[in-house]
Amino acid sequence: MNTDQPLHWLLGRLDISALPILPAIRNPTPSEFVAAGAALAVIVGAFAALAFLTWFRLWTPLWRDWLTSTDHKRIGIMYVVLAIVMMARGVIEAGVMRTQQAFGLGGGFLTPEHFSELFTTHGTIMIFFVAMPLIAGIVNYIMPLQIGARDMSFPVMNQISLGLTATGAALVMISLVLAQFSNGTWAAYPPYTGLDFNPGTGPDYWIWTIVFSGIGSTLSGINFAVTIYKERAPGMTLFRMPVFCWTVLCTAIIMIFALPPLTVAALMLGADRYLDFHFFTNDLGGNMMNFVNLFWLFGHPEVYLLVIPAYGVLSETVATFSGKRIYGYTSMVYATMAIAVLSFCVWLHHFFTMGQSANVNIVFGVASMMIAVPTGVKVYNWMATMFRGRIRMTVPMIYAIGFFYLFVIGGLTGVILANPTITYQVHNTLFLVAHFHNVIIPGVVFGLLSGYHYWFPKAFGFRLHEGWGRLIALCWIFGFSLAFLPLYALGFMGMPRRTANFTDPAYLPLLYVALFGAAILLVAVVSILIQLWVSVRRREELAVPLGDPWNGRTLEWATPSPPPPYNFAILPQVRCIDDFADAKATGRAYAEPGADAYEDIEMPDNTPIGVFLCIGTTVLGLALVFYIWWLAIASFVAMTLVFIVRSFRVSSSHVIPAAEIAAAHRHWLDQVRAAAPVTRLEETHSANRGLAVLERPEMTGAAQ
Amino acid sequence: MKHPILHPGLNLGPHHGQTHASAEKAVFGFWVFLMSDLIIFGLMFATYATMSNPVGLAGGPGPKEAFDLTSVFIQTMILLVSSLTFGFASLALRHEAGRGRIALWLVVTLLLGLAFLGFELRDFAHMVEIGAVPSRSGYLSAFWGLVPLHGAHVAAGCVWILVMLAQMATLGLVSVVKTRLLRLGLFWHFLDLVWIGIFTIVYLSGLAS
Numbered sequence A: 001m002n003t004d005q006p007l008h009w010l011l012g013r014l015d016i017s018a019l020p021i022l023p024a025i026r027n028p029t030p031s032e033f034v035a036a037g038a039a040l041a042v043i044v045g046a047f048a049a050l051a052f053l054t055w056f057r058l059w060t061p062l063w064r065d066w067l068t069s070t071d072h073k074r075i076g077i078m079y080v081v082l083a084i085v086m087m088a089r090g091v092i093e094a095g096v097m098r099t100q101q102a103f104g105l106g107g108g109f110l111t112p113e114h115f116s117e118l119f120t121t122h123g124t125i126m127i128f129f130v131a132m133p134l135i136a137g138i139v140n141y142i143m144p145l146q147i148g149a150r151d152m153s154f155p156v157m158n159q160i161s162l163g164l165t166a167t168g169a170a171l172v173m174i175s176l177v178l179a180q181f182s183n184g185t186w187a188a189y190p191p192y193t194g195l196d197f198n199p200g201t202g203p204d205y206w207i208w209t210i211v212f213s214g215i216g217s218t219l220s221g222i223n224f225a226v227t228i229y230k231e232r233a234p235g236m237t238l239f240r241m242p243v244f245c246w247t248v249l250c251t252a253i254i255m256i257f258a259l260p261p262l263t264v265a266a267l268m269l270g271a272d273r274y275l276d277f278h279f280f281t282n283d284l285g286g287n288m289m290n291f292v293n294l295f296w297l298f299g300h301p302e303v304y305l306l307v308i309p310a311y312g313v314l315s316e317t318v319a320t321f322s323g324k325r326i327y328g329y330t331s332m333v334y335a336t337m338a339i340a341v342l343s344f345c346v347w348l349h350h351f352f353t354m355g356q357s358a359n360v361n362i363v364f365g366v367a368s369m370m371i372a373v374p375t376g377v378k379v380y381n382w383m384a385t386m387f388r389g390r391i392r393m394t395v396p397m398i399y400a401i402g403f404f405y406l407f408v409i410g411g412l413t414g415v416i417l418a419n420p421t422i423t424y425q426v427h428n429t430l431f432l433v434a435h436f437h438n439v440i441i442p443g444v445v446f447g448l449l450s451g452y453h454y455w456f457p458k459a460f461g462f463r464l465h466e467g468w469g470r471l472i473a474l475c476w477i478f479g480f481s482l483a484f485l486p487l488y489a490l491g492f493m494g495m496p497r498r499t500a501n502f503t504d505p506a507y508l509p510l511l512y513v514a515l516f517g518a519a520i521l522l523v524a525v526v527s528i529l530i531q532l533w534v535s536v537r538r539r540e541e542l543a544v545p546l547g548d549p550w551n552g553r554t555l556e557w558a559t560p561s562p563p564p565p566y567n568f569a570i571l572p573q574v575r576c577i578d579d580f581a582d583a584k585a586t587g588r589a590y591a592e593p594g595a596d597a598y599e600d601i602e603m604p605d606n607t608p609i610g611v612f613l614c615i616g617t618t619v620l621g622l623a624l625v626f627y628i629w630w631l632a633i634a635s636f637v638a639m640t641l642v643f644i645v646r647s648f649r650v651s652s653s654h655v656i657p658a659a660e661i662a663a664a665h666r667h668w669l670d671q672v673r674a675a676a677p678v679t680r681l682e683e684t685h686s687a688n689r690g691l692a693v694l695e696r697p698e699m700t701g702a703a704q
Numbered sequence B: 001m002k003h004p005i006l007h008p009g010l011n012l013g014p015h016h017g018q019t020h021a022s023a024e025k026a027v028f029g030f031w032v033f034l035m036s037d038l039i040i041f042g043l044m045f046a047t048y049a050t051m052s053n054p055v056g057l058a059g060g061p062g063p064k065e066a067f068d069l070t071s072v073f074i075q076t077m078i079l080l081v082s083s084l085t086f087g088f089a090s091l092a093l094r095h096e097a098g099r100g101r102i103a104l105w106l107v108v109t110l111l112l113g114l115a116f117l118g119f120e121l122r123d124f125a126h127m128v129e130i131g132a133v134p135s136r137s138g139y140l141s142a143f144w145g146l147v148p149l150h151g152a153h154v155a156a157g158c159v160w161i162l163v164m165l166a167q168m169a170t171l172g173l174v175s176v177v178k179t180r181l182l183r184l185g186l187f188w189h190f191l192d193l194v195w196i197g198i199f200t201i202v203y204l205s206g207l208a209s
């Protein structure tokens, strides 16, 4: 306790000992050095970013074109940037953990507390600040284009969602420099995360990280769902939407219904910690099983929230690169819906061992196994799409092949784990860690990274370097296999998860293999940055400004790359599934509209509200973590006031005149007419300018 | 279709022109938001249900000691009437009865909302007095998690009414003001609905058992 009263009032429990450099000086162990090094890396990284922006005078463009933008495309890109930055940290932490365990026979270099903090932040970051923003980013960018919309239904709310997600990420990053993040796992079970056992800042950081980013994601879900229901172009009936949009709809619905349980659980934990409530305490009638139920009521739908859009991406890439319409469109849609519904009925399989009756376990076990059925439908549909297609083994297809083999293994071990009797054997072992990474990495990560490669040219007007892309994909596939498949065996051998060290030397060989795999994965992540660098440097030769580099099938390819802020000069009239492919085949594509077809377009103005709320909630979160009550109240009141005052401004849009739109559109059409189209086989060559030779896949039959 | 019903709930009607159409998106979005909020309340109810047993009570005060049914009944009536008065405000909006009429019903609703909060706070004060505070037991934690959460929503609704009164005065009945009033209406009725749940599950069944 701080005895210095005024200072305590001013700074709460924030004092000099919160800086990680001090323990490193006082107690120079490797564990402390790793912590101090991480803090240093954050500080240096932050300063480097600030210096970079100042040196190249990028502050104004950053503010004007990005941070205050309400354009769904720019917001999408910012989400992806956030995800890639956070992925770097998550993977580095994973590498440190793998190294620790490889040296963990009877010791290792990290203290158990530090190891716990690592897997807590790794799990939290990977789920909430890598996978979720990657999804939000790709969905933001692509979904409105695919349904022929001009923007999201609620562009300002979209920006606020991004701001709140960034708040969560900022809190996790700040926790490296000020005090510590939680070491109570990403699921933060009480009573361990309660005040009695964990009086420090850690669980508080977790709570506010989760609450703010969770609210942001709920708002995203609302936005996605409303956009899909209300903004579709004329003729775009629900059953003409690309499969990706269906998956977005299902994911949005999961976001709307599954994130509230997490918010509720985190806030209840907060009430226990801050206000002396007894929701989950050991004494006075608290019940920690309520937390476990609430958490997994969110947690299981969450994993489907993550993987369903990845299915959507695969549905697009497999169809495009097989040159065929997706096989079994309707069954694909119903399978997605079935998975979304079932995902709410299985949460109990995360705690089969926690003492409920065998009958309850059986019900949830059977429900869990049932998810394999719609998933199987999907896998067969993808393979049937490829069957007799004219397949090009581009980067997204390499990911897709990796997905087929590896994801099916992960799914099968999931079915194994859905059997309560087996869970009793392998619960809390590395078998489980292998299983969930086996669905998350080949499923979510492969899917999203292939989407990144596939849609990058849409967003920036040039392709990503193909060779580096292949290297990255192969590194992910083989790195994953080496890093995680051995963990199945280790799990069977009885090695528990979440252990920093162990005494059985039999684990060592496989842990070395896993370390090697993690190193390959690190190479993959570094290569993502190199690929970006190389592609930017060679953007002239990789340029595809005309917009259709892969002979695409859906509406997003019917725009120039990058698309104008209003997306479509004239809203498309949709006639069938894969409308752009049909338009190209029937000669409707690139038609010159009449002069009176263009209309003025009203677009939302820029607004700083998202940035403001991001800063406000970050300050609020820090104030709450450090018990700085005056600051918490001040930031809350400030945000409320700004929100109310802002609502008195009526007009917040500007009009883009029809003439300007017509000029830009005609210019693009002229370029299209002047360009030489490329066949599919040349699409990875520099001849590809984003215009495809008109081929008629449906009419000339499958064996063209 | 001559009068397309664009969304569930009270529609402005085609005579409101473009605003009628643009309300569709805004009100639909708000419905979705309310569904999400309803999940939060549902989970608080579920928590309450799992904790209203002897283990959760942990020997602390229970419903019989803590609740005053008369006061709760008065609160219920006040809130139900406030929904009715908000309905009048919505009708005045739809039939373009003028700003004054809308404002009048909004003020009545606001006063009823404040009266509800007044009674509720009095009950809470009583509970604090007899030691029925959240730190006493899991059961009381669940109570204090659920009922004041509803109260906070009502308070937010009151602030929202104030803001709308100010906006009607300064901006007039422009499009955004109309769609905000529609959404506020949904919010207010929604709180009524949640209260019915609280009245039944927390108070009535708590006192009956």
Ligand code: HEM
Binding pocket: A091, A094, A095, A097, A098, A119, A120, A122, A123, A124, A126, A127, A130, A131, A184, A185, A186, A187, A433, A437, A440, A441, A445, A483, A496, A497, A498, A499, A518, A521
């Ligand atoms: C890039 C390669 C990755 C490696 C090498 C890796 C490695 C690890 C390791 C070593 C652990 C701790 C296992 C233990 O408990 O003993 C772990 C836990 C975890 N990882 Fe990963 N991981 C990777 C990617 C991911 C991704 C992409 C996600 C999710 C999107 C993820 C989510 C998690 C979660 C949720 C946990 C559990 C944390 C906890 O126990 O609370 N990981 N990972």
Ligand SMILES: [Cu+2]
Binding pocket: A299, A300, A303, A346, A347, A349, A350
């Ligand atoms: Cu699950």
